[in-house]
Amino acid sequence: MNATIDYKKSVIDAIIAGLMALILFGPVVGVVLQGYSFNTEFDRVGWMVAIVAIGRFAISSFLQSNKGKEMVFKHSSGDDAGVVVKAPGHKSNMVWIIPVVILIGLLIPFIASKYVLTVIILGLIYVLLGLGLNIVVGLAGLLDLGFVGFYAIGAYGLALGYEYLGLGFWSMLPIAAILAAFAGAILGFPVLRMHGDYLAIVTLGFGEIIRLILNNWADVTHGPNGVSAPLPSLFGLEFKRRSSEGTPFHEFFNLDYNSGFKYMFIYMILFVVVLLVLHVKQRLVKMPIGRAWEALREDEIACRSLGLNHVLVKLSAFMMGAAVAGIAGVFFATYQGFVNPSSFTFMESALILAIVVLGGMGSTLGVVIAAFFLTVAPELLREFAEYRILMFGILMVVMMIWKPRGLVRVTRTGFATRKGVLK
Amino acid sequence: MDIVLQQLVNGLTLGSVYGLIAIGYTMVYGIIGMINFAHGDVYMVSAYITAIVVALLSFFGIESFPIIIIGTLFITIAITGAYGWAIEQIAYRPLRNSGRLSALISAIGMSLILQNYVQISQGARQQGIPTMLTGAVRFDIGDGFVQITYMKLVILLVAFLGMGTLTYIIHKTKLGRMCRATQQDRKMASILGINTDRIISIVFVIGASMAALAGVLITLDYGAFDFYVGFIIGIKAFTAAVLGGIGSLPGAMLGGIILGVSESLFAGLISSDYKDVFSFSLLVIILIFRPSGLLGKPEVEKV
Numbered sequence: 001m002n003a004t005i006d007y008k009k010s011v012i013d014a015i016i017a018g019l020m021a022l023i024l025f026g027p028v029v030g031v032v033l034q035g036y037s038f039n040t041e042f043d044r045v046g047w048m049v050a051i052v053a054i055g056r057f058a059i060s061s062f063l064q065s066n067k068g069k070e071m072v073f074k075h076s077s078g079d080d081a082g083v084v085v086k087a088p089g090h091k092s093n094m095v096w097i098i099p100v101v102i103l104i105g106l107l108i109p110f111i112a113s114k115y116v117l118t119v120i121i122l123g124l125i126y127v128l129l130g131l132g133l134n135i136v137v138g139l140a141g142l143l144d145l146g147f148v149g150f151y152a153i154g155a156y157g158l159a160l161g162y163e164y165l166g167l168g169f170w171s172m173l174p175i176a177a178i179l180a181a182f183a184g185a186i187l188g189f190p191v192l193r194m195h196g197d198y199l200a201i202v203t204l205g206f207g208e209i210i211r212l213i214l215n216n217w218a219d220v221t222h223g224p225n226g227v228s229a230p231l232p233s234l235f236g237l238e239f240k241r242r243s244s245e246g247t248p249f250h251e252f253f254n255l256d257y258n259s260g261f262k263y264m265f266i267y268m269i270l271f272v273v274v275l276l277v278l279h280v281k282q283r284l285v286k287m288p289i290g291r292a293w294e295a296l297r298e299d300e301i302a303c304r305s306l307g308l309n310h311v312l313v314k315l316s317a318f319m320m321g322a323a324v325a326g327i328a329g330v331f332f333a334t335y336q337g338f339v340n341p342s343s344f345t346f347m348e349s350a351l352i353l354a355i356v357v358l359g360g361m362g363s364t365l366g367v368v369i370a371a372f373f374l375t376v377a378p379e380l381l382r383e384f385a386e387y388r389i390l391m392f393g394i395l396m397v398v399m400m401i402w403k404p405r406g407l408v409r410v411t412r413t414g415f416a417t418r419k420g421v422l423k
Numbered sequence: 424m425d426i427v428l429q430q431l432v433n434g435l436t437l438g439s440v441y442g443l444i445a446i447g448y449t450m451v452y453g454i455i456g457m458i459n460f461a462h463g464d465v466y467m468v469s470a471y472i473t474a475i476v477v478a479l480l481s482f483f484g485i486e487s488f489p490i491i492i493i494g495t496l497f498i499t500i501a502i503t504g505a506y507g508w509a510i511e512q513i514a515y516r517p518l519r520n521s522g523r524l525s526a527l528i529s530a531i532g533m534s535l536i537l538q539n540y541v542q543i544s545q546g547a548r549q550q551g552i553p554t555m556l557t558g559a560v561r562f563d564i565g566d567g568f569v570q571i572t573y574m575k576l577v578i579l580l581v582a583f584l585g586m587g588t589l590t591y592i593i594h595k596t597k598l599g600r601m602c603r604a605t606q607q608d609r610k611m612a613s614i615l616g617i618n619t620d621r622i623i624s625i626v627f628v629i630g631a632s633m634a635a636l637a638g639v640l641i642t643l644d645y646g647a648f649d650f651y652v653g654f655i656i657g658i659k660a661f662t663a664a665v666l667g668g669i670g671s672l673p674g675a676m677l678g679g680i681i682l683g684v685s686e687s688l689f690a691g692l693i694s695s696d697y698k699d700v701f702s703f704s705l706l707v708i709i710l711i712f713r714p715s716g717l718l719g720k721p722e723v724e725k726v
Contacts, residue, residue, distance in 0.1 A: 023505050028468065029544040031475045036553050038478045044544070143527055190711040197458050198710050200527055201661055205703035208658070212703075216696040346654065350535055357528055390539035396532025400525045401517045 010060040018053030025049065084411040105271050109264040117263045119379050121335055124270045125328050126371040130355040131277050131364070132324030137353070138361035139290065140317035141297030142192070143200040145349050146207025150180040150322040152344040154329020156214060159227035159339050169232035173330050180326025181319040188318040192311050207349055214341040226340025229333035231262050232269060263335075270331050277324060281364060284320075293317050347389065354392045357399050359408060366408030425567030430691035431684060436575045436644075438683020439582035443637040444660035445667070445675035446589065447507075447630025453606045453670035454626050457523060460530035461510055463657015464537035465631050469503040469638030470648045471541055474552045477643075488555050492577070492643065500635045507631025510537075511624055534653075542650040551647045578640045585636045586676050589629065593672060602626060606670075655699060659686075662706040668719020677717060 022045070030045040031038045062068045109117060129151060136144045154176040161167035161175065191202045214221045221227065284290040292313045296303045304310050333339045355374050359366030378388050399407075444466055451459040476495045485491060514533040518526045559572040593599035604612040605622045613619045642648060659682065667678025682702065690698040709716065 020505065020509060023502060024509055027472055027475045027502060028541065031479065032545055033471070033474055033478060033550045036478065036481075036551070038475065038482070137524075141524060143524055145531070187707075191707075194710065194714050197456075197523060197527065198665075198714065201458065201658070201665075202707050202710055205658060205662075205706050208655075209700050209703050212697070212700050216700075350531065353528065353531065386543055387539070389535050390543065393532040393535030393537075393539060397514050397529045397536070400521070400529040400532070404521055404525045 005061050005064045010057050013060040014053045014057035017056035018049050021049045021052035085414045088414045109267050121267050123372045123375045124274055125331050126375045127368050128328035129352045130367040130371040132321040133352050134356050134367045135317055136321035137356050140293040144203045145200050146203035148344045148349040149207040149210040150325035151329040152210050153180045154326035155333035155339045158330045158333040159229040162230045169334055176326040176330045177323040181323040184319045184322030188315050192314045211341050211344050228338050363408040425564050428569045430687040434684035434687030436578045438680035440637045441660050441663045441683050442676040442679025443633045445664040445679045446633045448661050448664040449669055449675040450626050450630050457526045461533040463653035464534045466634040466638050467653030469499050469635035470642045472499045472502050473639045473642040477552050496639050499639050500632045503635035504628040504632045507627040511627040538650055549649045574644045659702050666709050668716030671718045674718035
């Protein structure tokens with residue numbers, strides 16, 4: 001089959017798209033409000049219309065070629081299998097990479113500058129958040145748009161727990177996880193019985209409720225001014241210049257005070273926690289509960305017919321994700337030394353969702369890479385900062401159309417009965 | 424007493440606007456079963472277009488209020504409708520056969536795109552338009568009074584006209600019959616010769632037009648807006664749609680009015696800081712106890 005490209009059709013498509021772009025962009029881009037008056041910026045409209053028309057022409061011609069037709073056919077013939085199953089007993093020959101990564105991870109704080117280290121810490125916090133949301137969205141297929149609410153519970157848990165109860169970093173770490181999971185249970189239990197779409201909106205509402213309460217309940221949370229959060233301590237040694245009780249870390253070891261020490265310490269704990277969460281997640285996926293999550297995601301009615309309690313299975317995923325977000329929140333609070341409600345807007349939830357979408361639903365490696373990419377790239381490209389959200393949006397739409405399962409394919413080793421167990 | 428009545432009046436106008444936006448959610452959900460997450464941002468775009476059209480009209484020396492409001496309504500609805508159409512073409516049509524999760528994530532992406540697009544092209548600062556219609560009707564009640572501004576009367580009038588026209592279109596015209604058929608059974612409708620893809624596009628355009636109607640009315644009354652207004656009002660309109668029963672057209676209007684009135688009463692009598700918390704909590708509570716809403720039919724899952 002040899003396709004001839006009908007350029008006349010492409011030109012007509014391009015003209016229609018260009019006219020449409022003129023209607024859409026003309027007023028909003030071309031006329032910039034200035035008080036009650038306006039300025040005109042028609043050159044911008046011209047550029048955008050030209051880009052749309054040329055782009056439409058290119059797409060239209062491409063889709064008529066053999067390759068394009070193939071792509072359309074592939075796309076419309078339905079979703080390709082999501083998971084690549086390897087033969088039973090398959091061992092990856094990339095195992096050596098794990099100790100290498102761990103070694104590099106442990107060396108980073110000693111070679112990186114303070115600024116680089118803070119960026120990496122932020123990246124790791126988003127890795128945690130991405131992993132948590134990946135359990136909920138990627139594995140269990142529940143769209144949670146209020147994930148940032150659990151993150152806020154962790155962060156404010158540390159800050160308020162320190163202020164009112166005198167609890168430090170180490171005691172808050174498990175408590176925050178439990179608190180967040182508990183909040184997840186209260187929210188999830190009634191909602192998870194219903195169809196998935198409602199969950200998205202309810203969790204979105206929940207995230208906003210948390211933020212609004214943090215903002216408005218000024219007697220307790222100090223409203224928009226925020227609360228300061230404590231630093232972690234190493235067996236009672238603090239990382240401040242002067243300590244109110246006991247000796248600070250640098251005096252104990254006879255070192256000069258360096259504000260980088262606290263980041264090194266936070267990094268070390270965070271790195272270990274991320275490794276732990278990664279390990280737990282890898283194990284969970286292989287356990288019956290993890291398989292139940294994925295099975296429910298693929299076909300809920302079939303699972304319920306087979307006797308799975310769908311509410312409890314979903315709830316376990318929801319709580320697990322919330323707990324991870326709570327832990328990430330504690331790290332965020334201690335890393336910033338300060339929390340306020342503006343860190344927990346819907347945009348944050350959207351960013352975490354973008355990480356999961358880009359990394360691939362259910363893929364661990366993909367999420368780790370995506371988390372670093374999406375947090376480090378904006379640091380490097382500061383002049384494009386205002387386009388960041390736009391990029392996330394385009395990323396989500398394009399990924400859903402082009403590769404809804406994410407960039408990194410999920411692989412798993414198949415199962416076979418052992419010899420002598422079953423015949 | 425006068426406070427309650429005053430808040431009732433305010434709530435009624437607010438609620439009729441929520442109802443207009445809720446129509447977009449409910450019709451789209453009814454026809455393709457997805458939450459059009461970008462709908463609130465379509466409203467936001469229409470607010471900007473309103474201000475731009477008003478600025479352009481005054482630039483050309485048009486000062487009379489009736490001409491301004493009618494001109495703004497027509498132009499804004501046309502352009503916002505084009506936005507609705509384009510959004511459906513770009514973000515939802517290629518995903519017609521994918522899962523619900525994909526469509527929802529794509530919708531969230533579209534919402535982010537619209538917000539950031541407006542922020543970049545118009546600037547992040549708050550925008551406003553001048554007040555054009557002043558004056559109010561006043562009723563004395565006991566030792567207090569209830570006041571209805573002329574603008575609020577215009578809002579009520581136009582909103583109910585809009586809803587009435589839409590109800591007429593859906594229930595009496597051929598186009599409306601095609602919409603209802605597509606909503607009931609898309610496959611069967613397309614077998615019977617209805618171009619369901621076109622109907623879906625039209626539903627998006629109708630939803631966007633209703634949001635534009637709301638955008639014009641609220642912007643002319645309230646004056647100030649920024650690129651973030653669509654988010655909160657979007658969730659509230661969705662709450663209204665769920666309250667009335669998602670998929671049901673009269674439900675959306677009823678839900679909007681109930682939400683608007685109860686929110687105004689809460690703000691006036693209890694606390695205005697927590698009125699958004701009240702609306703979101705209401706959403707959670709309705710979904711827990713009556714997920715099919717007041718006028719909706721319970722969703723039956725079939726294999």
